[in-house]
Amino acid sequence: METSGFFTFSITVKTRQKMSQTTYFTEEGLRKLKEELHHLKAKERPFISNQIAEARDKGDLSENAEYDAAKEAQGLLELKISKLEGVIANARLIDESKLDASKILILSNVKLKNTQNNMVLNYTLVPEKEADLKSGRISVDSPIGKGLLGKKAGDLAEIKVPSGAVMKFEILEVSR
Numbered sequence: 001m002e003t004s005g006f007f008t009f010s011i012t013v014k015t016r017q018k019m020s021q022t023t024y025f026t027e028e029g030l031r032k033l034k035e036e037l038h039h040l041k042a043k044e045r046p047f048i049s050n051q052i053a054e055a056r057d058k059g060d061l062s063e064n065a066e067y068d069a070a071k072e073a074q075g076l077l078e079l080k081i082s083k084l085e086g087v088i089a090n091a092r093l094i095d096e097s098k099l100d101a102s103k104i105l106i107l108s109n110v111k112l113k114n115t116q117n118n119m120v121l122n123y124t125l126v127p128e129k130e131a132d133l134k135s136g137r138i139s140v141d142s143p144i145g146k147g148l149l150g151k152k153a154g155d156l157a158e159i160k161v162p163s164g165a166v167m168k169f170e171i172l173e174v175s176r
Contacts, residue, residue: 023087023129024092025092027093028130029129033088034088036084037084037085037088040081048077054066087129094107101174101175102152102174103150103151106126107126107176108174108175108176109122109123110174111171111172113169113170114169115170121169123138123148124138126140127139127140128140128141144169146159147159147169148171151171151174152171153172154170156168
């Protein structure tokens, strides 16, 4: 039986090690994650604890739906906090000073022209967790981001998008 317990523990440790992969962030992205973690711990955690205490004061816990809901919310919050702490613990900052400004890399500002409709687009390539298409921030792991990596101003990028179509972009400018 002890061997079985050790075996289970070993699998758990290995699984956790695989899950804790390094994620790259900009200073702004890492700051936002830390702010979110602080908010969860400083505001949400005490709020849920207060809900549990109020529900507990109402009497019999075996038939108290408010208590059950508050405990479930607490469990979900603690899971979210734990995952966020793991991401932050394995986060690495991107050092922009070591990136080549002449070609498209992470944190590059890129001005493109779609050769099929002549539409000019401006994007900043960012880590996946910081992507926001509305603000022009696309992930380096997206099909367009991957297709642009390593290209220089004047190059033509042919990128296969998920729909199966091939889009052609002329790279007009690359900057940091």
